[in-house]
Structures are given as C-alpha cells and as structure tokens.
Amino acid sequence: MLRSQQNAKRTVINLSSLWFLEVGKEKRPIAVPGSWNEQYQDLCYEEGPFTYKTTFYVPKELSQKHVRLYFAAVNTDCEVYLNEEKVGENHIGYLPFEIDVTGKVRAGKNELKVIVKNELKVGGFPSKVPDSGTHTVGFFGSFPPANFDFFPYGGIIRPVLVEFTDHSRILDIWVDTSKSEPEKRLGKVQVKVEVSEEAVGEEMKIELGGKEKRIKVTDRIVEEEFTFEDARFWSLEDPYLYTLKIELEKDEYTLDVGIRTINWDERKLYLNGKPIFLKGFGKHEEFPVLGQGTFYPMMVKDFNLLKWINANSFRTSHYPYSEEWLDLADRLGILVIDEAPHVGITKYHYNPQTQKIAEENVKKMIDRDKNHPSVIMWSVANEPESNHPDAEGFFKALYETAKKMDRTRPVVMVSMMDMPDERTRDVALNYFDIVCVNRYYGWYIYQGRIDEGLKALEEDLEELYRRHRKPIFVTEFGADAIAGLHYDPPQMFSEEYQAELVEKTIKLLMKKDYIVGMHVWAFADFKTPQNVRRPILNYKGVFTRDRQPKLVAHVLKKLWGEI
Incomplete structure (x- = not known):
C-alpha cells in the first residue's frame, strides 16, 4: 500500500483541521490529528467510543475518479462512515489503513464520520494489566491500567487524506538494493511495481538516477533492475537519495531511493560492508496538548537534537511512528529500528486470534516502511513475557512473518528476559538475528549502587553472548532524573546520578566487541499512567519533555563525539 501523494496526476484533500467530537449528546470541537486525552480534561482517562465528524467538498470531475480514504493512524478500534454509509473499520493503532470509496463520494458536500474506541484489553492491543498471575512489569494498580509505561x-492521531487517482493506477512499489556491491561502488536497484487491472496494456516509464526504461505492461506486476557503476551509496555521512519516478499515462508516483546494504555476522552489524555502531535512543512520539498527534515542529527539533548530541539512530519504541519521521531519517542520515505496536504482551496474548493480529501488524509495518533506507532492522515486540513456554511458537511465527516480507534486514525482538536467573530464560530470543535486551542495572536492580550494578551487567552480557553467539544490542538502559534536582554524592533521581550511570555503562559496553549498539532510555521525558513510581512523567529522558538538556545530555554529546 502506497501512502497518499499529491502530484501532477493525483489530487489529495488533507482533512487535518477542526472536526466535531460527539461525547454523549454534546458536540465539541476537536483537533485532527491529535489525542482527545490532552484536549479535554474530562476525557483524559476516557476510552470512548466517541464520534468524530467533518465535511469535505469534492468537484464533480474528481467524484468520477478512483477515490480512497487514507488514515495514517487511528488509536485504536474504529468504524468509518461516509454519507451515513459504513465503508470500513480498523482495529489496530499506529499504522495506516485505506478504504476504497470509489462511487460513494458525492460531487459537492460529503460527511465523514469515524467512531473511535481506545479500549485496553487483556490479551489484546493496547494491552491491559491482567488481574494477577502474569507479567505486569510493575504496572499492577496503575491508572489507566495499561500494561506498558506510556x-x-x-x-x-495522524492525518486523514482523501486521494483521487485515475482508475488505471499504481498500487505499490518495492525497492531492493541488497545485491549492490559497495566495495566496487556498484549499485543494483531492483524495482517492482504493482498496478491496477486497468493499467494492463499501457506503457510504463520508470526513471531512476537519470536512467529511463519504458515497458509494456503485460501483467499487474512489473519488475526491472537498474545498475549504477559509480553509485553514490546512502550512508550516515552522505545520505544521498536517488529519485525514482513511475509513470503511467494517467498516473505517476515518486519515491526517494537510497542505495545501501545491510549485513551481520556473530559479532558485527554492517552498513555498506563496514561495521556500524548504533548510538542513540529509545523515544516516544508524544508531546503536551498534542498527545500523540502528528507534530512536525517536534520532528524537526528532535532530529536537530539527535545530530547535536552525536547520535546516529533511534528505535520507534513502542510502535511505528508517523511516516514523516522516516522521511527525515532518510534525508538526514539517521538509522531507525522500526518497532511493531506490540508492548505489554503477556501469556494471555499467546492464542491463535491474537497471533494472527500480531502477524498482520508486522506485515503492515513492513509494507508501509519497506522502501526507507534509514530502516536498518525490524523489531516485532518490546519486553514481552517471553519466558513463558507459549512465547516460543508465538514469536517464531512473528520472526518468520517478517522474514517472508523482507530478508534484507535483521529481525529482532527486544527482551527484558534472559538474565542470569534461570526463571527469566527467554524461550524465543534465539530465533532472532540480533540479541536486543533492556537492562537497568543501577536503577531497578542494584538501586543506588552503580558500580555493583555494572559488575553484574558485565557478567550478564558475557553469559548472553556465550549462550547466543550473536551480536548484542543494549536497546535500553538509564535512570530517572528530575531536571534541576542535584545531589553530591550522586543519588537516585538527581541529574548527577543519571549522568554517572549512563557514562559508566557506555564505557563498559564499548569494551565488548560483540556489542553493536547502545540506546539510552529515553530521549525525552514522557507522560505515563498514574502509579507510585511515576510523578506524572517518566523522567528517564536525556531531555525534558519540552526538549531542554539535562546534565547527561552534555556527557553523551562528548562521549558519542569520540566514538
């Protein structure tokens, strides 16, 4: 599925604006995109359902075209009505969905209605804390009872678009540069295009990097390969993007393409044949007032700070971010670990129905983001109950689903298990290409004892590598620090303690040649459910929620500038 695109042959109406929200019998204005929780105090903890309504106008000539509604993301379950007719539904957040409304859009005024419910579910998504007896990661008693820490x-939460195209149209594009040979500067770009039935028999023009091919479309799938003998490879230092343009008589689509390769062995991760070390953050896509609404100024600010602090990567914890995050990562040379919206998974998720939903989510994520050169690996989940016997089959299936979609990138699962304690033995981690673990020595364990905690961390990592013989990526470590709170000697929650723990952890990790990356948790402070550990926010941010640096930010800038 291609995202909507405005160009010479496609027309897009962006419905980002003030809509109406029906709460009971009351009608209120509501900003789209945005979260209802931050716009109205009395809706802060409400799950819905609430009804969104807006109107849009369509010229007569456009109403005769192929028309689709493109929702970049809705949290979470929704039903969509156009002119009082139900036209579709969706049941997962953070990922796009489309609805074909050809022949249903009127010339003139149209009314769009979306009924949205964001119900927490035991054994579903978003995950609710079970009553007892399973993996709750310390969230039992939280309000709202989310089984995750945001x-x-x-x-x-993301834009709603109405796209008009000819009936003879481009449906999807796949780009694969994995057969390129960076040591020879030889770029090989495989392009696959899917078209509608109406396009069969037409001529297609494909342009890439100054080269052009014209093909008679004899089937709905068209495949071509381009070779560049002096290719400019996409890299962190030079994130060069070629322009790919696919053109039919009455449709066209343009895509940025980065030529690059990704490989890995039992100790290293390679970008364009050279070892790459990932330094950066797990983060969240959220901000005051907006909630999780798409906010372009925040994206620009965050990338500016990533560059300032000498980071080269981030993980979309714990869900796929707005597509524009990846656009910027492509342009600016930042690597992305793209994570499915699977957080808070417990033994109650290990059933055929939920497994099918999770597999579809992985497919949707990869389908959406497959052509971004910045995406260096796929993560299928964060911190599941992966020491439960039933986790093995569940995550083996997710790994295989991802690999069927894309064999060119490593597939990972982020685990908090597999520590020296046998009770934490992860039954699924060995299926994945890189061992990704979250470790909070000196914070949740060995509280206030950084040096003791790091000694235990080193023993943990050594045992992990002996067991798996795969590269290890420490995807989370860190400590809460309340901005402006200082203490000597460093104590927990002070800026000094956070800075010391992070600095000493990084210096330890750099001694291990099987470590391929380190991500500090977290990029910025963020809002959580209410519980006794969280005074409104999680304060593990290197930056405050409004993006001001804590002491640790300056420590990281210096350390990462030397790596």
Missing part, C-alpha cells in the same frame, strides 16, 4: 492516548 500513556494510552486515543483518537485520530
């Missing part, structure tokens, strides 16, 4: 925002 606020469960609801609503139409």
Whole structure:
C-alpha cells in the first residue's frame, strides 16, 4: 500500500483541521490529528467510543475518479462512515489503513464520520494489566491500567487524506538494493511495481538516477533492475537519495531511493560492508496538548537534537511512528529500528486470534516502511513475557512473518528476559538475528549502587553472548532524573546520578566487541499512567519533555563525539 501523494496526476484533500467530537449528546470541537486525552480534561482517562465528524467538498470531475480514504493512524478500534454509509473499520493503532470509496463520494458536500474506541484489553492491543498471575512489569494498580509505561492516548492521531487517482493506477512499489556491491561502488536497484487491472496494456516509464526504461505492461506486476557503476551509496555521512519516478499515462508516483546494504555476522552489524555502531535512543512520539498527534515542529527539533548530541539512530519504541519521521531519517542520515505496536504482551496474548493480529501488524509495518533506507532492522515486540513456554511458537511465527516480507534486514525482538536467573530464560530470543535486551542495572536492580550494578551487567552480557553467539544490542538502559534536582554524592533521581550511570555503562559496553549498539532510555521525558513510581512523567529522558538538556545530555554529546 502506497501512502497518499499529491502530484501532477493525483489530487489529495488533507482533512487535518477542526472536526466535531460527539461525547454523549454534546458536540465539541476537536483537533485532527491529535489525542482527545490532552484536549479535554474530562476525557483524559476516557476510552470512548466517541464520534468524530467533518465535511469535505469534492468537484464533480474528481467524484468520477478512483477515490480512497487514507488514515495514517487511528488509536485504536474504529468504524468509518461516509454519507451515513459504513465503508470500513480498523482495529489496530499506529499504522495506516485505506478504504476504497470509489462511487460513494458525492460531487459537492460529503460527511465523514469515524467512531473511535481506545479500549485496553487483556490479551489484546493496547494491552491491559491482567488481574494477577502474569507479567505486569510493575504496572499492577496503575491508572489507566495499561500494561506498558506510556500513556494510552486515543483518537485520530495522524492525518486523514482523501486521494483521487485515475482508475488505471499504481498500487505499490518495492525497492531492493541488497545485491549492490559497495566495495566496487556498484549499485543494483531492483524495482517492482504493482498496478491496477486497468493499467494492463499501457506503457510504463520508470526513471531512476537519470536512467529511463519504458515497458509494456503485460501483467499487474512489473519488475526491472537498474545498475549504477559509480553509485553514490546512502550512508550516515552522505545520505544521498536517488529519485525514482513511475509513470503511467494517467498516473505517476515518486519515491526517494537510497542505495545501501545491510549485513551481520556473530559479532558485527554492517552498513555498506563496514561495521556500524548504533548510538542513540529509545523515544516516544508524544508531546503536551498534542498527545500523540502528528507534530512536525517536534520532528524537526528532535532530529536537530539527535545530530547535536552525536547520535546516529533511534528505535520507534513502542510502535511505528508517523511516516514523516522516516522521511527525515532518510534525508538526514539517521538509522531507525522500526518497532511493531506490540508492548505489554503477556501469556494471555499467546492464542491463535491474537497471533494472527500480531502477524498482520508486522506485515503492515513492513509494507508501509519497506522502501526507507534509514530502516536498518525490524523489531516485532518490546519486553514481552517471553519466558513463558507459549512465547516460543508465538514469536517464531512473528520472526518468520517478517522474514517472508523482507530478508534484507535483521529481525529482532527486544527482551527484558534472559538474565542470569534461570526463571527469566527467554524461550524465543534465539530465533532472532540480533540479541536486543533492556537492562537497568543501577536503577531497578542494584538501586543506588552503580558500580555493583555494572559488575553484574558485565557478567550478564558475557553469559548472553556465550549462550547466543550473536551480536548484542543494549536497546535500553538509564535512570530517572528530575531536571534541576542535584545531589553530591550522586543519588537516585538527581541529574548527577543519571549522568554517572549512563557514562559508566557506555564505557563498559564499548569494551565488548560483540556489542553493536547502545540506546539510552529515553530521549525525552514522557507522560505515563498514574502509579507510585511515576510523578506524572517518566523522567528517564536525556531531555525534558519540552526538549531542554539535562546534565547527561552534555556527557553523551562528548562521549558519542569520540566514538
């Protein structure tokens, strides 16, 4: 599925605006995109359902075209009505969905209605804390009862678009540069295009990097390969993008393409044949007032800070971010670990129905983001109950689903298990290409004892590598620090303690040649459900929620500038 695109042959109406929200019998204005939780105090903890309504106008000539509604993301369950007719539904957040409304759009005024519910579910998504007896990661008793450590925002969180195309149209594009040979500067770009039935028999023009091919479309799938003998490879230092343009008589689509290769062995991760070390953050896509609504100034600010602090990567914890995050990563040379919206998974998720949903989510994520050169690996989940016997089959299936979609990138699962304690033995981690673990020595364990905690961390990592013989990526470590709170000697929650723990952990990790990356948790402070450990926010951010640096930010800037 291609995202909507405005160009010479496609027309897009962006419905980002003030809509109406029906709460009971009351009608209120609501901003789209945005979360209802932050726009109204009395809706802060509400799950819905709430009804969104807006109108849009269509010229007569456009109403005769192929028309689709493109929702970049809605949290979470929704039903969509056009002119009082139900036209579709969706049941997962953070990922796009489309609805074909050809022949249903009127010339003139149209009314769009979306009924949205963001209900937490035991054994579903978003995950609810079970009553007892399973993996709750310390969230038992939280309100709202989310089985994860960020606020469960609801609503139409990303843009809603109406796209008009000819009936003879381009449906999807796949780009694969994995057969390129960077040591020879030889770029090989395989392009696959899917078209509608109406396009069969037409001529297609494919342009890439100054080269052009014209093909008679004899089937709905068209495949071509381009070779560049002096290719400019996409890299962190030079994130060069070639322009790919696919053109039919009455449709066209343009895509940025980065030529690069990704490989890995039992100790290293390679970008274009050279070892790459990932330094950066797990983060969240959230901000005051907006909740999880798409916010372009925040994206620009965050990338500016990533560059300032000498980071080269981030993980979309714990869900796929807005597509524009990846656009910027492509342009600016930042690597991305793209994570499915699977957080808070417990033994109650290990059933055929939920497994099918999770497999579809992985497919949707890869389908959406497959052509971004910045995406260096796929993560299928964060911190599941992966020491449960039933986790093995569940995550083996997710790994295989991802590999069927894309064999050119490593597939990972981020685990908090597989520590020296046998009770934490992860039954699924060995299926994945790189061992990704979250470790909080000196914070949740060995509290206040950084040096003792790091000694235990080193023993943990050594045992992990002996067991798996695969590269290890420490995807989370860190400590809470309340901005402006200082203490000598360093104590927990002070800026000094956070800075010391992070600095000493990095210096330890750099001694291990099987470590391929380190991500500090977290990029910025973020809102959580209410519980006794969280005074409104999780304060593990290197930056405050409004993006001001704590002491640790300056420490990281210096350390990462030397790596």
